[in-house]
Amino acid sequence: MNGELAFFLTLALFREYYQRIGLVASEYIHFTSFNSIWFWFFLCIFWYFECNSIFGLQYSTWCQANNNEEELLELSKVTRSLASRFVKKYQLTKNWIFILLFAFLSSFWASTAIMYGSEFLQALFFVFLPIPTLALIRLNLANKILTQNLSPSELFFQIRLQRRNSQLLALFTISIIFCWVIFTMLKHQTIWN
Structure with missing residues (x-):
């Protein structure tokens, strides 16, 4: 499987899952909490x-x-x-x-x-x-x-x-x-x- 194709399929599944649970795109990576890897x-x-x-x-x-x-x-x-x-x-x-x-x-x-x-x-x-x-x-x-x-x-x-x-x-x-x-x-x- 092509690397780009795998990436886009994973991204599509990721977006579909988060749309199902009601999150918007800015909440995919939680910059506003302690459990964010970016904070640490x-x-x-x-x-x-x-x-x-x-x-x-x-x-x-x-x-x-x-x-x-x-x-x-x-x-x-x-x-x-x-x-x-x-x-x-x-x-x-x-x-x-x-x-x-x-x-x-x-x-x-x-x-x-x-x-x-x-x-x-x-x-x-x-x-x-x-x-x-x-x-x-x-x-x-x-x-x-x-x-x-x-x-x-x-x-x-x-x-x-x-x-x-x-x-x-x-x-x-x-x-x-x-x-x-x-x-x-x-x-x-x-x-x-």
């Missing part, structure tokens, strides 16, 4: 990039330059300039109105998502909730880089520590989301009621 894929990709990139430099670059003192010195210079730019952009003492606005919007978002039981809002809330914590961890590292005169090896140690903290935050976040998903699924089952 996005979550894992997001945390992978956030844990491996520090101020735009990949952690693997630091690992490769660890044995070469000249490369490590060059990376530390680049990191200092990127950290300076990061501190200017996200300095907390100048942005209190944005912090208060963010706190209000996130608490409103959480209460709306939980009170109305919208899985889409809950999923987005749990994905974007740890981003300010991650920004604070990075801001702390940037301030430490700028205030202390760290040698390249000490800077590499601080970056390794920051990566470990980011990975722990990712593990904690994914664990909390997984527990909430299990709770939500059990709540929708008949045995919970």
